[in-house]
Amino acid sequence: MYSKTMPTGFPKDFLWGGATAANQVEGAWNVDGKGLTTAEVVQKATDRKVMSMNEVTKESIQEAIDDQSDKRYPKRRGVDFYHHYKEDIKLFAEMGFKVYRLSIAWARIFPKGDETTPNEAGLKFYDDVFAECHKYGIEPLITISHYEMPLILTLTNNGWASRKTIADFTRYTEVLFKRYKGVVKYWLTFNEINASTWGFTGTGAVDSDLNVHDQMQLRYQALHHEFVASAIAVKQCHEIDPEAQIGSMLARMQTYANTPNPVDVRAAQLQDQLNLFFTDVQVRGEYPEYMNRYFVENGIELEMEPGDEQLLAEGKVDYLSFSYYMTTITSATDDVEQASGNLSMGGKNPYLKSSAWGWQIDPVGLRITLNEFWDRYRVPLFVVENGLGAEDKISDDGKIHDDYRIDYLRQHIEQMKEAVKDGVDLMGYTTWGCIDVISAGTSEMSKRYGFIYVDQDDEGNGSLKRMKKDSFDWYKKVIASNGEDLD
Ligand code: BGP
Numbered sequence: 001m002y003s004k005t006m007p008t009g010f011p012k013d014f015l016w017g018g019a020t021a022a023n024q025v026e027g028a029w030n031v032d033g034k035g036l037t038t039a040e041v042v043q044k045a046t047d048r049k050v051m052s053m054n055e056v057t058k059e060s061i062q063e064a065i066d067d068q069s070d071k072r073y074p075k076r077r078g079v080d081f082y083h084h085y086k087e088d089i090k091l092f093a094e095m096g097f098k099v100y101r102l103s104i105a106w107a108r109i110f111p112k113g114d115e116t117t118p119n120e121a122g123l124k125f126y127d128d129v130f131a132e133c134h135k136y137g138i139e140p141l142i143t144i145s146h147y148e149m150p151l152i153l154t155l156t157n158n159g160w161a162s163r164k165t166i167a168d169f170t171r172y173t174e175v176l177f178k179r180y181k182g183v184v185k186y187w188l189t190f191n192e193i194n195a196s197t198w199g200f201t202g203t204g205a206v207d208s209d210l211n212v213h214d215q216m217q218l219r220y221q222a223l224h225h226e227f228v229a230s231a232i233a234v235k236q237c238h239e240i241d242p243e244a245q246i247g248s249m250l251a252r253m254q255t256y257a258n259t260p261n262p263v264d265v266r267a268a269q270l271q272d273q274l275n276l277f278f279t280d281v282q283v284r285g286e287y288p289e290y291m292n293r294y295f296v297e298n299g300i301e302l303e304m305e306p307g308d309e310q311l312l313a314e315g316k317v318d319y320l321s322f323s324y325y326m327t328t329i330t331s332a333t334d335d336v337e338q339a340s341g342n343l344s345m346g347g348k349n350p351y352l353k354s355s356a357w358g359w360q361i362d363p364v365g366l367r368i369t370l371n372e373f374w375d376r377y378r379v380p381l382f383v384v385e386n387g388l389g390a391e392d393k394i395s396d397d398g399k400i401h402d403d404y405r406i407d408y409l410r411q412h413i414e415q416m417k418e419a420v421k422d423g424v425d426l427m428g429y430t431t432w433g434c435i436d437v438i439s440a441g442t443s444e445m446s447k448r449y450g451f452i453y454v455d456q457d458d459e460g461n462g463s464l465k466r467m468k469k470d471s472f473d474w475y476k477k478v479i480a481s482n483g484e485d486l487d
Pocket of ligand 1: 021024147191192251323385389432438439440441442447
Protein backbone atom coordinates (compact mmCIF):
# COMPACT_ATOMS: atom_id res chain seq x y z
CA MET A 1 0.00 0.00 0.00
CA TYR A 2 1.52 3.36 -1.05
CA SER A 3 1.38 5.34 2.19
CA LYS A 4 2.38 8.85 1.02
CA THR A 5 -0.47 11.37 1.06
CA MET A 6 -1.01 14.77 -0.56
CA PRO A 7 -0.63 17.85 1.67
CA THR A 8 -3.95 19.72 1.92
CA GLY A 9 -2.58 23.17 2.81
CA PHE A 10 0.42 25.14 4.07
CA PRO A 11 2.61 23.45 6.71
CA LYS A 12 1.74 24.53 10.27
CA ASP A 13 5.16 26.20 10.70
CA PHE A 14 4.89 28.13 7.40
CA LEU A 15 6.76 31.43 7.69
CA TRP A 16 4.34 34.21 6.73
CA GLY A 17 5.76 37.72 6.60
CA GLY A 18 6.97 40.65 4.52
CA ALA A 19 10.18 42.06 3.08
CA THR A 20 12.08 45.35 2.80
CA ALA A 21 15.63 46.41 1.93
CA ALA A 22 17.86 48.81 3.89
CA ASN A 23 18.56 51.07 0.92
CA GLN A 24 14.85 51.46 0.19
CA VAL A 25 13.42 51.73 3.70
CA GLU A 26 15.95 52.97 6.28
CA GLY A 27 16.92 56.53 5.33
CA ALA A 28 19.40 57.99 7.88
CA TRP A 29 21.96 57.69 5.12
CA ASN A 30 24.67 59.68 6.87
CA VAL A 31 24.18 59.18 10.61
CA ASP A 32 25.91 57.08 13.29
CA GLY A 33 29.04 56.60 11.25
CA LYS A 34 27.41 55.08 8.15
CA GLY A 35 29.32 55.43 4.86
CA LEU A 36 27.91 56.36 1.44
CA THR A 37 26.57 53.36 -0.52
CA THR A 38 26.19 52.56 -4.21
CA ALA A 39 22.39 52.85 -3.83
CA GLU A 40 22.75 56.47 -2.69
CA VAL A 41 24.31 57.74 -5.91
CA VAL A 42 21.41 56.53 -8.10
CA GLN A 43 18.88 59.17 -9.15
CA LYS A 44 15.10 58.89 -9.57
CA ALA A 45 14.09 57.71 -13.06
CA THR A 46 12.74 60.37 -15.42
CA ASP A 47 10.42 57.80 -17.08
CA ARG A 48 8.76 55.22 -14.79
CA LYS A 49 9.03 52.51 -17.45
CA VAL A 50 12.82 52.91 -17.61
CA MET A 51 14.92 51.61 -14.72
CA SER A 52 17.43 54.15 -13.40
CA MET A 53 19.12 51.80 -10.95
CA ASN A 54 22.03 51.00 -13.28
CA GLU A 55 22.36 54.41 -14.94
CA VAL A 56 25.57 55.71 -13.36
CA THR A 57 28.83 57.07 -14.75
CA LYS A 58 32.05 58.13 -13.04
CA GLU A 59 30.90 61.73 -13.46
CA SER A 60 27.40 61.17 -12.03
CA ILE A 61 28.94 59.41 -9.02
CA GLN A 62 31.26 62.35 -8.33
CA GLU A 63 28.26 64.69 -8.63
CA ALA A 64 26.40 62.55 -6.05
CA ILE A 65 29.38 62.55 -3.69
CA ASP A 66 29.47 66.34 -3.85
CA ASP A 67 25.69 66.58 -3.24
CA GLN A 68 24.97 66.32 0.49
CA SER A 69 21.17 66.43 0.06
CA ASP A 70 18.66 63.63 -0.59
CA LYS A 71 16.61 65.66 -3.08
CA ARG A 72 17.87 63.81 -6.17
CA TYR A 73 18.66 60.57 -4.31
CA PRO A 74 15.45 59.15 -2.78
CA LYS A 75 17.23 56.05 -1.45
CA ARG A 76 19.07 58.35 1.00
CA ARG A 77 15.77 59.01 2.76
CA GLY A 78 13.83 55.76 2.32
CA VAL A 79 10.82 56.04 4.64
CA ASP A 80 13.00 56.67 7.73
CA PHE A 81 12.66 53.15 9.11
CA TYR A 82 15.85 53.98 11.03
CA HIS A 83 13.80 56.16 13.40
CA HIS A 84 10.41 54.42 12.93
CA TYR A 85 11.42 50.76 13.25
CA LYS A 86 9.64 50.19 16.59
CA GLU A 87 6.34 51.51 15.19
CA ASP A 88 6.76 49.60 11.91
CA ILE A 89 7.67 46.26 13.52
CA LYS A 90 4.71 46.66 15.89
CA LEU A 91 2.46 46.98 12.83
CA PHE A 92 4.04 43.86 11.27
CA ALA A 93 3.35 42.04 14.52
CA GLU A 94 -0.27 43.22 14.45
CA MET A 95 -0.62 41.41 11.11
CA GLY A 96 0.82 38.32 12.76
CA PHE A 97 4.16 38.11 10.92
CA LYS A 98 6.22 35.01 11.78
CA VAL A 99 9.21 36.34 9.83
CA TYR A 100 10.43 39.73 8.61
CA ARG A 101 12.92 39.84 5.73
CA LEU A 102 15.19 42.88 5.93
CA SER A 103 18.74 43.67 4.86
CA ILE A 104 21.75 44.98 6.75
CA ALA A 105 23.36 48.04 5.19
CA TRP A 106 26.97 46.91 4.68
CA ALA A 107 28.14 50.54 4.95
CA ARG A 108 26.66 50.85 8.46
CA ILE A 109 29.00 48.06 9.56
CA PHE A 110 32.03 48.91 7.39
CA PRO A 111 31.54 52.53 6.26
CA LYS A 112 34.58 52.44 4.00
CA GLY A 113 34.37 48.75 3.19
CA ASP A 114 38.05 48.07 3.86
CA GLU A 115 38.32 48.76 7.62
CA THR A 116 39.44 45.93 9.88
CA THR A 117 37.15 46.90 12.80
CA PRO A 118 33.39 47.33 12.34
CA ASN A 119 31.33 50.41 13.26
CA GLU A 120 29.77 49.57 16.65
CA ALA A 121 26.88 52.04 16.20
CA GLY A 122 25.85 50.15 13.07
CA LEU A 123 25.93 46.77 14.80
CA LYS A 124 23.98 48.22 17.73
CA PHE A 125 21.19 49.48 15.45
CA TYR A 126 20.59 45.96 14.15
CA ASP A 127 20.85 44.51 17.68
CA ASP A 128 17.92 46.77 18.54
CA VAL A 129 15.93 45.93 15.40
CA PHE A 130 16.31 42.17 15.95
CA ALA A 131 15.37 42.53 19.61
CA GLU A 132 12.22 44.41 18.55
CA CYS A 133 11.35 41.56 16.16
CA HIS A 134 11.88 38.90 18.84
CA LYS A 135 9.71 40.91 21.26
CA TYR A 136 6.78 39.89 19.01
CA GLY A 137 8.00 36.41 18.12
CA ILE A 138 9.07 37.54 14.63
CA GLU A 139 12.16 35.84 13.14
CA PRO A 140 14.49 38.17 11.20
CA LEU A 141 15.47 36.83 7.74
CA ILE A 142 18.56 38.82 6.77
CA THR A 143 19.79 39.72 3.30
CA ILE A 144 23.50 40.47 3.72
CA SER A 145 23.81 42.56 0.55
CA HIS A 146 20.60 43.92 -0.97
CA TYR A 147 21.47 46.08 -3.98
CA GLU A 148 24.09 48.12 -2.15
CA MET A 149 27.72 48.11 -1.03
CA PRO A 150 30.06 50.78 0.41
CA LEU A 151 30.68 53.25 -2.44
CA ILE A 152 34.38 53.33 -1.61
CA LEU A 153 34.61 49.73 -2.90
CA THR A 154 33.39 51.02 -6.26
CA LEU A 155 35.96 53.81 -6.23
CA THR A 156 38.87 51.55 -5.21
CA ASN A 157 37.99 48.09 -6.61
CA ASN A 158 35.28 48.92 -9.16
CA GLY A 159 33.00 46.83 -6.95
CA TRP A 160 32.81 43.10 -7.63
CA ALA A 161 34.89 43.48 -10.79
CA SER A 162 37.89 43.07 -8.50
CA ARG A 163 38.64 39.83 -6.68
CA LYS A 164 39.81 41.98 -3.73
CA THR A 165 36.19 42.65 -2.80
CA ILE A 166 35.79 38.98 -1.77
CA ALA A 167 37.97 39.63 1.30
CA ASP A 168 36.04 42.81 2.17
CA PHE A 169 32.72 40.92 1.93
CA THR A 170 33.81 37.87 3.93
CA ARG A 171 35.29 40.08 6.68
CA TYR A 172 31.82 41.69 6.86
CA THR A 173 29.96 38.36 6.90
CA GLU A 174 32.21 36.91 9.61
CA VAL A 175 31.38 39.90 11.86
CA LEU A 176 27.64 39.39 11.23
CA PHE A 177 27.60 35.63 11.93
CA LYS A 178 29.54 36.10 15.19
CA ARG A 179 27.53 39.14 16.38
CA TYR A 180 24.12 37.69 15.59
CA LYS A 181 24.77 34.03 16.39
CA GLY A 182 21.57 32.59 17.89
CA VAL A 183 19.72 35.84 17.06
CA VAL A 184 19.36 35.46 13.28
CA LYS A 185 18.28 32.01 12.09
CA TYR A 186 17.84 32.76 8.40
CA TRP A 187 20.45 34.42 6.14
CA LEU A 188 20.65 35.23 2.41
CA THR A 189 23.93 36.29 0.78
CA PHE A 190 23.07 38.44 -2.27
CA ASN A 191 19.68 39.84 -3.25
CA GLU A 192 18.73 38.73 -6.81
CA ILE A 193 22.31 37.76 -7.61
CA ASN A 194 21.38 37.56 -11.33
CA ALA A 195 20.92 41.35 -11.28
CA SER A 196 24.70 41.53 -11.62
CA THR A 197 24.27 40.74 -15.32
CA TRP A 198 22.30 44.01 -15.57
CA GLY A 199 25.05 46.21 -14.16
CA PHE A 200 25.92 48.63 -11.38
CA THR A 201 23.24 47.83 -8.77
CA GLY A 202 24.36 44.19 -8.68
CA THR A 203 28.08 44.55 -9.36
CA GLY A 204 28.92 47.92 -7.79
CA ALA A 205 31.02 48.36 -10.94
CA VAL A 206 30.81 51.30 -13.34
CA ASP A 207 30.83 49.87 -16.88
CA SER A 208 28.93 52.56 -18.81
CA ASP A 209 32.11 53.35 -20.77
CA LEU A 210 32.49 49.75 -22.06
CA ASN A 211 31.00 48.11 -25.14
CA VAL A 212 28.39 45.38 -24.64
CA HIS A 213 30.88 42.51 -24.91
CA ASP A 214 33.26 44.06 -22.37
CA GLN A 215 30.32 44.84 -20.07
CA MET A 216 29.21 41.20 -20.08
CA GLN A 217 32.81 40.02 -19.61
CA LEU A 218 33.13 42.29 -16.55
CA ARG A 219 29.73 41.28 -15.16
CA TYR A 220 30.24 37.53 -15.41
CA GLN A 221 33.71 37.93 -13.88
CA ALA A 222 32.16 40.02 -11.08
CA LEU A 223 29.55 37.31 -10.62
CA HIS A 224 32.27 34.69 -10.24
CA HIS A 225 33.74 36.75 -7.40
CA GLU A 226 30.27 36.97 -5.82
CA PHE A 227 29.80 33.19 -6.15
CA VAL A 228 33.14 32.59 -4.40
CA ALA A 229 32.33 35.16 -1.70
CA SER A 230 28.90 33.58 -1.17
CA ALA A 231 30.43 30.10 -0.87
CA ILE A 232 32.94 31.32 1.74
CA ALA A 233 30.11 33.01 3.65
CA VAL A 234 28.09 29.77 3.62
CA LYS A 235 31.05 27.89 5.09
CA GLN A 236 31.61 30.62 7.72
CA CYS A 237 27.94 30.51 8.71
CA HIS A 238 27.94 26.71 9.08
CA GLU A 239 31.11 26.85 11.21
CA ILE A 240 30.11 29.84 13.41
CA ASP A 241 26.38 29.12 13.82
CA PRO A 242 25.43 25.56 12.78
CA GLU A 243 21.82 26.24 13.89
CA ALA A 244 21.38 28.96 11.27
CA GLN A 245 20.31 28.40 7.64
CA ILE A 246 21.82 30.33 4.75
CA GLY A 247 20.31 30.62 1.29
CA SER A 248 20.76 32.17 -2.13
CA MET A 249 18.30 34.60 -3.73
CA LEU A 250 17.31 34.87 -7.39
CA ALA A 251 15.09 37.22 -9.37
CA ARG A 252 13.01 34.52 -11.04
CA MET A 253 12.39 35.29 -14.71
CA GLN A 254 9.87 32.60 -15.66
CA THR A 255 9.49 32.63 -19.43
CA TYR A 256 7.35 30.77 -22.00
CA ALA A 257 7.87 29.96 -25.69
CA ASN A 258 6.05 32.39 -27.97
CA THR A 259 4.67 29.46 -30.06
CA PRO A 260 4.84 25.60 -29.97
CA ASN A 261 7.40 25.88 -32.78
CA PRO A 262 10.35 23.85 -31.42
CA VAL A 263 12.77 26.68 -32.22
CA ASP A 264 10.77 28.97 -29.92
CA VAL A 265 10.64 26.25 -27.25
CA ARG A 266 14.41 25.86 -27.49
CA ALA A 267 14.90 29.65 -27.27
CA ALA A 268 12.77 29.69 -24.10
CA GLN A 269 14.77 26.78 -22.69
CA LEU A 270 18.01 28.73 -23.17
CA GLN A 271 16.50 31.84 -21.53
CA ASP A 272 15.41 29.64 -18.63
CA GLN A 273 18.92 28.19 -18.33
CA LEU A 274 20.43 31.70 -18.28
CA ASN A 275 18.17 32.42 -15.29
CA LEU A 276 18.82 29.09 -13.54
CA PHE A 277 22.60 29.41 -14.03
CA PHE A 278 22.88 31.30 -10.72
CA THR A 279 20.92 28.83 -8.63
CA ASP A 280 22.73 25.94 -10.37
CA VAL A 281 26.04 27.35 -9.10
CA GLN A 282 24.84 28.23 -5.57
CA VAL A 283 22.63 25.17 -4.96
CA ARG A 284 24.48 22.49 -6.93
CA GLY A 285 27.94 23.93 -6.23
CA GLU A 286 29.32 23.94 -9.78
CA TYR A 287 29.11 25.74 -13.10
CA PRO A 288 26.66 23.96 -15.45
CA GLU A 289 27.99 22.73 -18.83
CA TYR A 290 25.50 24.80 -20.87
CA MET A 291 27.35 27.92 -19.65
CA ASN A 292 30.62 26.67 -21.19
CA ARG A 293 28.99 26.97 -24.61
CA TYR A 294 27.41 30.32 -23.72
CA PHE A 295 30.79 31.74 -22.61
CA VAL A 296 32.57 30.47 -25.74
CA GLU A 297 29.87 31.76 -28.09
CA ASN A 298 29.86 35.16 -26.35
CA GLY A 299 33.61 35.53 -26.04
CA ILE A 300 33.57 35.51 -22.24
CA GLU A 301 36.73 34.18 -20.55
CA LEU A 302 36.42 33.82 -16.79
CA GLU A 303 39.48 33.99 -14.58
CA MET A 304 39.30 31.44 -11.78
CA GLU A 305 41.90 30.70 -9.13
CA PRO A 306 42.92 27.19 -8.05
CA GLY A 307 40.54 26.19 -5.28
CA ASP A 308 37.59 28.27 -6.52
CA GLU A 309 35.71 25.22 -7.81
CA GLN A 310 36.37 23.36 -4.56
CA LEU A 311 35.00 26.35 -2.64
CA LEU A 312 31.82 26.42 -4.75
CA ALA A 313 31.32 22.70 -4.10
CA GLU A 314 31.78 23.17 -0.33
CA GLY A 315 29.68 26.36 -0.15
CA LYS A 316 26.32 25.09 -1.34
CA VAL A 317 23.33 26.87 0.21
CA ASP A 318 20.79 25.28 2.57
CA TYR A 319 17.71 26.70 0.83
CA LEU A 320 16.75 28.55 -2.32
CA SER A 321 14.85 31.82 -2.13
CA PHE A 322 13.59 33.96 -4.98
CA SER A 323 11.51 36.93 -6.00
CA TYR A 324 8.54 36.39 -8.30
CA TYR A 325 6.59 39.23 -9.94
CA MET A 326 5.89 38.52 -13.57
CA THR A 327 6.61 36.26 -16.55
CA THR A 328 7.67 36.91 -20.13
CA ILE A 329 7.59 35.34 -23.60
CA THR A 330 10.66 34.16 -25.52
CA SER A 331 10.84 33.86 -29.29
CA ALA A 332 13.61 32.54 -31.54
CA THR A 333 12.95 35.49 -33.83
CA ASP A 334 12.69 39.04 -32.58
CA ASP A 335 9.21 39.74 -33.95
CA VAL A 336 7.57 39.72 -30.49
CA GLU A 337 6.23 42.92 -28.93
CA GLN A 338 8.40 43.65 -25.88
CA ALA A 339 6.97 44.01 -22.38
CA SER A 340 8.69 45.86 -19.56
CA GLY A 341 9.30 43.92 -16.37
CA ASN A 342 11.24 43.62 -13.18
CA LEU A 343 14.64 44.87 -14.33
CA SER A 344 14.52 42.90 -17.52
CA MET A 345 12.70 42.93 -20.84
CA GLY A 346 10.72 40.05 -22.40
CA GLY A 347 7.88 39.39 -24.84
CA LYS A 348 4.26 40.36 -24.27
CA ASN A 349 1.84 37.53 -23.33
CA PRO A 350 -1.69 38.06 -24.78
CA TYR A 351 -3.20 35.90 -21.99
CA LEU A 352 -1.93 38.11 -19.16
CA LYS A 353 -2.85 41.54 -17.78
CA SER A 354 -0.05 43.95 -16.81
CA SER A 355 0.57 46.29 -13.89
CA ALA A 356 0.75 50.06 -14.44
CA TRP A 357 4.50 49.55 -14.86
CA GLY A 358 4.00 46.90 -17.55
CA TRP A 359 4.78 43.85 -15.38
CA GLN A 360 2.80 40.85 -16.67
CA ILE A 361 0.76 39.32 -13.83
CA ASP A 362 0.91 35.50 -13.88
CA PRO A 363 -0.07 33.64 -10.67
CA VAL A 364 -0.01 30.20 -12.34
CA GLY A 365 3.59 30.92 -13.36
CA LEU A 366 4.51 30.88 -9.68
CA ARG A 367 3.20 27.30 -9.37
CA ILE A 368 5.18 26.38 -12.49
CA THR A 369 8.38 27.90 -11.08
CA LEU A 370 7.92 26.24 -7.67
CA ASN A 371 7.48 22.82 -9.29
CA GLU A 372 10.48 23.37 -11.56
CA PHE A 373 12.71 24.51 -8.68
CA TRP A 374 11.66 21.64 -6.41
CA ASP A 375 12.20 19.05 -9.17
CA ARG A 376 15.60 20.55 -10.09
CA TYR A 377 17.13 21.31 -6.69
CA ARG A 378 15.41 19.22 -3.97
CA VAL A 379 16.16 21.90 -1.32
CA PRO A 380 13.56 23.88 0.68
CA LEU A 381 12.21 26.90 -1.21
CA PHE A 382 11.24 30.38 0.06
CA VAL A 383 9.31 33.04 -1.86
CA VAL A 384 10.97 36.16 -0.41
CA GLU A 385 9.46 38.74 -2.76
CA ASN A 386 6.06 38.94 -4.43
CA GLY A 387 3.75 41.92 -4.67
CA LEU A 388 2.04 44.51 -6.82
CA GLY A 389 3.48 47.99 -7.33
CA ALA A 390 0.58 50.43 -7.73
CA GLU A 391 -0.32 54.09 -7.34
CA ASP A 392 -2.47 53.82 -4.19
CA LYS A 393 -4.86 56.74 -3.66
CA ILE A 394 -6.51 57.87 -0.41
CA SER A 395 -10.30 57.69 -1.02
CA ASP A 396 -12.85 60.29 0.10
CA ASP A 397 -13.50 58.17 3.19
CA GLY A 398 -9.82 58.60 4.12
CA LYS A 399 -9.03 54.95 3.49
CA ILE A 400 -6.98 53.10 0.88
CA HIS A 401 -9.05 50.43 -0.83
CA ASP A 402 -6.28 48.39 -2.48
CA ASP A 403 -8.52 45.54 -3.68
CA TYR A 404 -6.20 45.17 -6.70
CA ARG A 405 -3.33 44.28 -4.35
CA ILE A 406 -5.51 41.84 -2.38
CA ASP A 407 -6.50 40.18 -5.68
CA TYR A 408 -2.87 39.93 -6.83
CA LEU A 409 -1.66 38.44 -3.54
CA ARG A 410 -4.69 36.14 -3.16
CA GLN A 411 -4.11 34.62 -6.60
CA HIS A 412 -0.41 34.04 -5.92
CA ILE A 413 -1.08 32.52 -2.49
CA GLU A 414 -3.64 30.19 -4.08
CA GLN A 415 -1.01 29.00 -6.57
CA MET A 416 1.59 28.55 -3.80
CA LYS A 417 -0.92 26.35 -1.99
CA GLU A 418 -1.40 24.31 -5.18
CA ALA A 419 2.38 23.90 -5.38
CA VAL A 420 2.46 22.68 -1.77
CA LYS A 421 -0.22 20.13 -2.71
CA ASP A 422 2.00 19.16 -5.67
CA GLY A 423 4.59 18.18 -3.07
CA VAL A 424 6.86 21.25 -3.12
CA ASP A 425 8.80 21.91 0.14
CA LEU A 426 7.95 25.59 0.68
CA MET A 427 9.36 27.27 3.84
CA GLY A 428 7.61 30.63 3.72
CA TYR A 429 6.39 33.73 1.95
CA THR A 430 7.45 37.33 2.51
CA THR A 431 5.54 39.80 0.35
CA TRP A 432 7.63 42.58 -1.16
CA GLY A 433 7.40 46.00 0.38
CA CYS A 434 5.19 45.08 3.37
CA ILE A 435 5.38 48.84 4.03
CA ASP A 436 5.63 51.43 1.21
CA VAL A 437 9.30 51.95 0.30
CA ILE A 438 11.38 53.62 -2.41
CA SER A 439 11.27 51.60 -5.63
CA ALA A 440 14.47 49.74 -6.49
CA GLY A 441 14.24 50.20 -10.24
CA THR A 442 13.01 53.78 -10.54
CA SER A 443 13.51 55.29 -7.05
CA GLU A 444 9.85 56.36 -7.05
CA MET A 445 7.78 56.54 -3.86
CA SER A 446 4.56 56.47 -5.89
CA LYS A 447 5.11 52.83 -6.87
CA ARG A 448 3.63 51.42 -3.66
CA TYR A 449 3.60 47.77 -2.50
CA GLY A 450 2.78 48.00 1.20
CA PHE A 451 0.01 46.90 3.51
CA ILE A 452 0.99 50.15 5.24
CA TYR A 453 0.82 53.49 3.41
CA VAL A 454 3.53 56.06 4.12
CA ASP A 455 2.73 59.74 3.64
CA GLN A 456 5.60 60.79 1.35
CA ASP A 457 5.68 61.69 -2.34
CA ASP A 458 8.32 61.18 -5.04
CA GLU A 459 10.05 64.43 -4.05
CA GLY A 460 10.26 63.49 -0.37
CA ASN A 461 7.43 65.77 0.80
CA GLY A 462 5.13 64.39 3.52
CA SER A 463 4.73 63.61 7.21
CA LEU A 464 5.95 59.98 6.93
CA LYS A 465 2.74 59.06 8.82
CA ARG A 466 1.95 55.37 8.57
CA MET A 467 -1.62 54.27 7.66
CA LYS A 468 -3.15 50.79 7.27
CA LYS A 469 -4.58 49.94 3.84
CA ASP A 470 -7.49 47.51 3.37
CA SER A 471 -4.90 44.80 2.57
CA PHE A 472 -3.51 45.12 6.15
CA ASP A 473 -6.51 43.42 7.78
CA TRP A 474 -6.87 41.03 4.85
CA TYR A 475 -3.30 39.73 5.24
CA LYS A 476 -3.79 39.52 9.03
CA LYS A 477 -6.69 37.10 8.34
CA VAL A 478 -4.61 35.11 5.82
CA ILE A 479 -1.85 34.58 8.38
CA ALA A 480 -4.25 33.81 11.23
CA SER A 481 -5.86 31.09 9.08
CA ASN A 482 -2.49 29.82 7.77
CA GLY A 483 -3.54 30.64 4.25
CA GLU A 484 -7.02 29.11 4.41
CA ASP A 485 -9.10 32.32 4.60
CA LEU A 486 -8.22 34.32 1.48
CA ASP A 487 -11.52 36.20 0.99
C1 BGP B 1 13.31 43.49 -6.67
C2 BGP B 1 14.15 44.01 -5.51
C3 BGP B 1 13.39 44.67 -4.44
C4 BGP B 1 12.13 45.40 -4.89
C5 BGP B 1 11.41 44.72 -6.03
C6 BGP B 1 10.37 45.61 -6.68
O1 BGP B 1 14.14 43.49 -7.78
O2 BGP B 1 14.84 42.91 -4.91
O3 BGP B 1 14.32 45.52 -3.78
O4 BGP B 1 12.36 46.74 -5.10
O5 BGP B 1 12.26 44.28 -7.05
O6 BGP B 1 11.00 46.36 -7.69
P1 BGP B 1 10.68 47.93 -7.80
O7 BGP B 1 10.95 48.48 -6.44
O8 BGP B 1 11.60 48.44 -8.84
O9 BGP B 1 9.22 48.02 -8.16
